[in-house]
Amino acid sequence: MMDLALVEGGTADIIVDWITAICMVGGALMSVAAGIGLVRFPDLFSRMHAATKPQVLGLFLLLMAVALQIRAWSAVPVLLLAWLFQLLTAPVTAHMVGRAAYRTKHLKQETLVLDDLNEVVTEAQRRLDESR
Amino acid sequence: MTLLIAAWISGIALAIGAVLSLIRLARGPSILDRTIALDVLLVIIMCGLCLDMVVNRHLNHVVFIVVGCLVAFIGSVTIARYVTDRRNP
Numbered sequence: 001m002m003d004l005a006l007v008e009g010g011t012a013d014i015i016v017d018w019i020t021a022i023c024m025v026g027g028a029l030m031s032v033a034a035g036i037g038l039v040r041f042p043d044l045f046s047r048m049h050a051a052t053k054p055q056v057l058g059l060f061l062l063l064m065a066v067a068l069q070i071r072a073w074s075a076v077p078v079l080l081l082a083w084l085f086q087l088l089t090a091p092v093t094a095h096m097v098g099r100a101a102y103r104t105k106h107l108k109q110e111t112l113v114l115d116d117l118n119e120v121v122t123e124a125q126r127r128l129d130e131s132r
Numbered sequence: 133m134t135l136l137i138a139a140w141i142s143g144i145a146l147a148i149g150a151v152l153s154l155i156r157l158a159r160g161p162s163i164l165d166r167t168i169a170l171d172v173l174l175v176i177i178m179c180g181l182c183l184d185m186v187v188n189r190h191l192n193h194v195v196f197i198v199v200g201c202l203v204a205f206i207g208s209v210t211i212a213r214y215v216t217d218r219r220n221p
Contacts (some may be wrong), residue, residue, distance in 0.1 A: 016135070017135050021137070024138050024139065024142045024183065025142050025164075027142070027179060027182075028149075028183075029145055031145065031148045031149030031150075031179055032145045032146075034153065034172050034175075034176075035148060035149035036152060038156040039156055044162065047165060048168055051171060052138070054175045055171070058175070062179050062182035062183065069186045070185075071187075075194075078194050082194065082197045085202060085205075086175075089201055093205055093209060096209045097208060100215040101162075103165050104164075106162045107217070
């Protein structure tokens with residue numbers, strides 16, 4: 001099976017090429033989705049929702065395509081490391097940006113269905129006023 | 133051949149995504165919108181480098197992809213940290 005994969009133009013080679021092609025096109029379509037979401041969505045939180053698509057799934061699919069074409073186990077740890085860094089940093093970034101957006105009131109109240117944080121903030125403010 | 137056609141399709145798709153995020157970068161009403169658009173733009177550039185690695189079968193850009201993740205993280209968190217509300221301080 002390994003020998004078959006290494007032969008240029010063998011059946012396994014064609015199958016791997018097709019899987020690579022699907023991964024590549026899928027990953028690239030994620031970035032189109034993010035671009036359309038960034039332009040079309042009305043406020044910051046929904047834009048953040050659209051922006052995380054290429055960051056996690058799009059990059060994963062493209063790194064998978066790289067791994068499928070390189071076909072060496074030595075390449076897998078560093079590709080995995082790149083994806084893991086992205087997976088670790090994307091939620092923290094989203095949290096910090098969302099927090100800053102909420103605090104600076106960059107949100108449209110009419111697009112929110114439920115605002116749980118507002119209750120917590122008013123409760124904390126009330127306690128602070130009582131303690132004074 | 134399959135790979136080349138797929139690479140062209142994905143390249144065009146990445147270009148469309150980059151242009152759309154540049155539009156948001158130029159128009160974005162607040163600095164946080166621009167931060168998110170820049171983040172997406174950097175990820176699209178990283179995806180383009182992946183595409184180059186797939187087509188030419190090398191691993192030269194992997195270091196940039198790892199470093200790019202960290203730079204995007206530091207940049208966005210720094211901007212988000214120092215955003216203040218100037219309307220009611």
